[in-house]
Each structure stands twice: as structure tokens, then as C-alpha cells.
Amino acid sequence: MTRTPATPPTGAWRTLRHDSRALATLAVPLALTQLAQVALTTTDTVVMGLMGAEALAAGGLALVIFNQLRTMGVGMVTAVGNQVAAAAARAESAGTDAAREEAGEEVRALVRASLALATLAGGAGAVAMVLLGHLVGLLGQDAHVVAAARPLLHALAPGLVPCLWFQAVRQFTVGMRRPRALLRITLASVVANAALDWGLVHGTWILPELGLPGIGVATSLVHLLSFLALYASARRDERLAPLLDLRAWRTRAATLRRLTALGTPIAATYGSEAGFFLVVALVAGTFGEAALAAHTAVNSCVYVVLQVAVGLSHAASLHVSRALALGATDSARRVRTTALACAAAVTAVVGAVYVLAPGLVLRPFLDPAEHTATAVATDLLLVAAVLQFFDCAQNIGVGLLRGLDDTRGGFHVTLVGYWLVGLPAAWLFARRADLGPTGVWLGLLTGLAATALLLLRRYGRGLARRAAGPFPGAHGSVVTEHTE
Template sequence: MLSEFRADGRRLTALAAPIALTQLAQIAVSTTNIALMGTLGVRQVAAGGLAIVLFNQIRTMCVGLITGTGNQIAGAVSAAGKRGDSADDEIRDTVRASFLIATIAGLLGGLVLIGLGWSLQYLGQDAGVLADARPLMLALAPGLLPCLWFQVLRQYTVGMQRPQALLMVTLGTVALNLVLALAFMHGWTILPALGLTGIGVATALVFLISFAAFYAMVRRDAELGRTLSLRPWPSDRSTVVAELRLGTPIALTYGSEAGMFSVLALVMGSFGAAALAAHNVVYQIIYIVFQVAIGISHGASILVSHAAARDEFDHARALAWLALRHAAIVAAVTGAVYVVAPNVVLRPFLDPADTATIEIARNLLLIGIVLQLFDAAQNIGTGLLRGLKETKAGFRLSLVGYWIVGLPSALLLAFPLDLGAAGVWWGLTAGLAATAVLMLRRYFALLDTARRQLPELTPGKPVTTHG
């Protein structure tokens, strides 16, 4: 039993570590872009920040559509192993369907991004800021396609439990993005000096280059290259529908979560610039730590897909607790740093002379210790449910946690109870805690139901769910 637990721990770490480090590298790219914008001026930072926020929102929801690809592949591999035959055809169909969905989503998402550049003028946005943001949005839009194609390859390699090349490519993009952004901003050698727009051109090129490099590495892998097909055609209609049924609730869940955080940012703004600045800084710190939880969630999700396909529901239960333990350790270690050295944590983001903002941020950091634990738990819950192909219930439960518990709690604590910025964060914590409890309860209930039905199951029969 102990040896199996250790083996699961090693498998989870092997899957989670490359994903978490890849997520952190992507944050480094965004942070680099914003830092470069700061060298161009305040208006450029405002315009560039607006463009990046909108691009990331669209990208996140589009990625949600194909996030279930890894689970589909993992389930197919395990089911085939149980039957004693090959899953190659099913894997190839899944990859083709995912590329088709990614291509259509990328084209539509790019058009939406460009359209937002013109429609935001009717929502009271500064005309000068929009004038600078539009060319950047136009430059970023084509990059959405290779970005999503890269995500298909990412899900494919994770589903096959061979994600090592993913980290190598992503780390290289951080340096490449910096060099290309500077080159297009300032017009190095024969390149035109595009200023702010140059950052968008560089980012789009980096997406394309990273996809090409990742594809070449995956293609050369003897095991991965066998079932990899870039062609979206011919795509099996039932496979495309299955991907969309799994992915659409994930995309909506991502959108719902982002929407709640956006609303709460507006609420924080009502308490003044210091409160909003403190909120943004501490949220960014928590968000960086959250990338580790994303890695754990994706890794656990894939392992659960394998276990469920083999009808190993007790094993799937143990995997959930293993993932939660990993997340709790990360939250405890980082939380201890928040308590022992809050000024060190905040120093890269805030001027030591800005005592009002630092005082608020220190208080939010303490709340963040609890918040990041529940944030990790709810994300792991989402991944566990995805491993059972139960994403519709996950979306509904996230709506309850975010909008019925989280937002009203934040407003109640912030205003009638007069807790201000701290009240917003305690309300947010309550929403994340409710979401985590609901999702984990649903997951364990599904496992109990499936386990009771186990004698009646035929080989390869999926978990029966009633979303």
C-alpha cells in the first residue's frame, strides 16, 4: 500500500511539475511584456494592459474547450490496456477533433478580440488608450491560433503522460519573447520600430515558433509521433461532439471565475487607490502560487482518468487525497513565508514609502493563506471531476460557489459589516471554500455510486453520472 502511494506521488509529481513550471513561464512572458510597456509610457501601459487582459480572457475560455483532450486520451489508453488492444485510432481521432475545435475557436476568438477594440468605445473607455490598444489587439489576434494548437499538443503529451518536452519549449519562449519584443519595439537591424504594437507582433510570433518547436519534438518521439496528426480532417463527428460536451462547461467555468474576480476588483476600487493597488499586488502573488495548484490539478485529473477507465474507484479516491495533500503543503509553506517575511514578499511590487498600501496588502496576505488553500482545492476538484468526464456539474457548482456564496458574502462583509477590503477577501475565500466543498463532495459521491455499481459494470464501461 505504501509503495503504491509513493508510486502515485512520483507519477503526480512527474505530471504536475512540468505543467506548473510551464504555467509560471507563461506568467513570466506576460510580466515581461507589461514591464516593457512601462518603458514606453503610462498610456501605453494602460492600453497594453487592457489588450493583454482581453486577450487572456478569450484565450483562457478557448483553452477550456480543449482542456478535456488529455482526459479523453488518458481514458482511451487505460481502457485499451484493460481490453488488451490498441487505442491508436481513438487517440488519433481525439487529437484531430481537438485541432479542429482549436482552429475554429482561434479564428472566432481572434475576430472577437479585434471587435472588442472598436466596441469598447461605447463603454466609456478612454479614446486615446483605445487608439493605442487596437493595433496591439490586431497584432495579438493571429497568435491565438498557434497558441491553441500548442495547447492541443500540451494536452496530448499530458494525456500520454509524456509532458517533458513541454517545459523545455516553454522556458525557451521567455527569453525569445524578450528578444523579439525589444527588436520589434525599437526596430533592431532591418525590423521596423513598432513601439507598443511590436510587443504584440513578437508575442504572436513566439506562439507560432513555440508551437512549431513543440510539434517537432513531439513528432520525433517514437511513442507520441505514432498517433499525432495535425490534420483536422477527417474528424469523427461523435468525437468532436464528445470533446465539446466535455470542454464547453470547462470554458464557461473559467469565464465564470474570471468574471467574479473582475467584479470584485471593481468593488475594491470603491475603497480607493491604495486598496485596489494592494488587491492587485496580493492577487498577483496568490496567482503565481496558484500555478502549482494548476499543475497538481491537471496531473491528478489525468491519473483519475486512467483509474476510472480501469474501474479502480478506490484508487481514484486515494488520488484525490494525494493531490489535496500536495496542495496543502504548498499553501502551508508559502503561507509561512507570508507570515514571517511579508515585506520581503511585497517589496518587488510596492514602494516601501507607500505605507498605506503596504498595510492593506499585509492584511490581505494573511487572508491569502486561507484563500490560496481553498483556491487550490476547488481547482483540484474541477480537475478530479474532469477526470470522471463530469464537467457540467462542475460548472453549475462553480456558479453556486462564486456567485451565490462568494460575491454576496464579499459585499455583505465589505459594506454592511464594514470590513472593507478585508471583507471582500473573506467573502472571496468563502466562495472558493464553498466551491471546493461542493466539487469534492460531488466527486466522492460519484465514486461511491460507481463502486456500488461495479459488479454490474462491463469492461470499459464509464462512470455513470447524472449532472
């Protein structure tokens, strides 16, 4: 039986409510999953802090390297969800059994290729992690800290491959609109990670005492267990199981090349964004310890809110892929407004809390006795109340372009917005306008706003071209392999 997209109700307000509910169905579990994943790193950091200042410094250095490589690896397989969503939509709307089987084989081909790509990216990242552990000492870091960080990096490296396997299967389940198990598995992984961290660091229960490297062993084990749990869950799902083909060795080169071409700009975008925020933090640090502490505290608040945007971005991106696969251009056009409206509602509520109760917001991050840092952070929260909307909007814009398969365009726009607009503006506001740390954040706001506007404009133009007819980068079948 052929399925057709649901017709939204008439009336602008009723249409927005209808579209918001549809978007939230996918966005909410994804946002909660993102927040739970943040808790994994937080748990590691807390355990390191209990071990002392040197362990925290060494562990923090190792986690920065691991998270940078992990984030870029995740970017390599992120587009898989869009491709699966489009293929699944074609399967649902197919009029014949042969057409449905062809679309189903397309999904199986994508799963195989995504696991092959995850293995290659994870292996390359693991090698890079080990090499960086030996090279980071050349960057002027304390020798004792580097020596302590190196064994932790060696323990974290093997976990990158199962981490990206998990992400590949995650994109498959999300593309099929079956993400419910993700949150349960991620929450369980937080508990398992905390228990293994403590056990392997201190040698409790029957576990060996490994010290700081035990955190790396625990993280690698949790990534492997999370992948196995998600795979087992998908195998029990009658809709997912027939399409879950893990035989990565049967991937054809053309399929792998297509996913690599889509994933590489996403990985570069993620890496560019992380680098931009790192450089901005360094600029803030030039104004002293209190300014850097305030920047770190407020950035942590915004980072938590950003996880909501990540959920909205992924949900909107998949909605665009499905809508275009079904020829529903109007639905793809509406999702931009819906996602931005949802982001505005969330950031308005959070922004009001920033303005009305800054002490409550900052208490988990700053000691109230640190008067200078708290005063600077209170000023930064006023900027953050506006900034976080544009941060959400640019993240949604990247996702919308991913739905158009325009991953290179998203990367190019973010280079302009981050580095050619945001960074110079941060320097000018801070130094030339003599606004100090607040100027840094005004420059950050300027860069994110410019990025958001450019991304959303590019999406509107790309969608208009798509409505007029096929254009380069439009969705196409990736079935280039044939099973015997």
C-alpha cells in the same frame, strides 16, 4: 504485453508517499510550465511599462481582452488530455493487438478533433478580439487608450489559433504522460518573446520598428513557433509519433460534438472565474486607490501559487481518467487525498512566509513608501495565507470532476460558489461588517471554500456512482470515424 497499474505499498503514510511521487512526476513539469507561461505576459507588461504610461494602459487593456479569450479557448481543448489518458490506458491494458489498435485509433481521432476544435475556437476568438477592439470604447475608456490598444489587438488576434493548436498538442502529450518537452519549449518561448518584443518595438537588429503593435506581432510569432517546436518534439518521440495525426479535416462531426460538449462548460468555468475575480477587484477598488493597489499586489502573490494548483489539478485529473479506464476506482479515490495533501504542504510553507515576512513578499509589488497600501496588503496576506489553500482545493476539485467527464457539474458548482456565495459574502463583510478590503478578502475566502467543498463532495458522490456501475458522463470511446 499487458500493463497493469502498480500496486501501492501498504500503510497509510507509505501509500501517501507513493501516490505523491506518482502525482508529482506529472504535476511538477506542468506547474513549472504554467509559471513560465505567466512570465510571457509579465515580459510583455514590462516592455509596455518602459514605453510609458499610455502604452502600459493601452497594452494592459489589450492583454486583458486577449487573456480572457485565450483562457476560454484553452478551456475548450482541456478535456482532450483526459480523453487521451483514458484511451492510452485502455491501449496499455488491451489483451489483443486488435484491441490495442482500436484504442490507438481512438487517440488519433481525438488528436484530429482537438485540432479542429482549436482552429474553430481560435478563429472565433480572433474575430471577437477584433470586434471588441471597436466596442470597448463604448465602456467609458479613454479614447486615446482605446485607439492605441486597437492595433495591438489586431496584431494579437492571429496568434490565438496557433496558441490553441499548441494547447491541443500539449493536452495530447500530457495525456500520454510525455510532458517533458513542454517546459523546455515554454522557457525558450519566454526568451524568444523578450527578444522579439524589444526588437519589433524599437526596430533593432534587422526587425522593423512597429511600436506597441510589435508586442502583438511578437506574441503571435512566439505562439506559432511554440506550436511548431512542440509538434517537432512529438514527432521525434517514438511513442507519440504514430498517434500524432494532424489531419483535422478528417474529423467526424460526432467526435467534434463530444469534445465540444466537454469543453464548453470548462471554457465557461474559466470565464466565470476570471469574471468573478474581476468583479471582486472592482469591489476592492471602491475603498480607494490604496486598497486596489493592495488587492492587486496580494492577488498577484496568490496567482503565482495557483500555478502549482493548476499542475496538481491537471495531474490529478489525468490520473482519475486513467484509473477509471483501468477499473481502478480505489486509485481514483485516493488521488483526491493525495492532491489535497500536496496542496496543503505547499500552501502551508508559502502561508508561513506571508505571515512571518510580509515586507519581503510585498516588496516586488509595492513601494515601501506607500504606507497605507502596504498596511492594507499586510492584513490581506493574513487572509491569503488561508485563502490560497481553498483556491488550490477548488482548482483540484474542478480537475477531479473533469476526470469523471463531469464538466457541466463543475461549472454549475462554481457558479454557486463564486457568484451566489462568494460575491455577496465579499459585499456583506466589506460593507455591512465594516471590514473594508479585508472583508472583501474574507468574502473571497468564503466563496472559494464553499466552491471547494461542493466540488469535492460532488466528486465523492460521482465516484461512488461510478463504482456501482456506469452512469451518464462516464468515459466512453470516441471512435466514431473510420479511416480508409
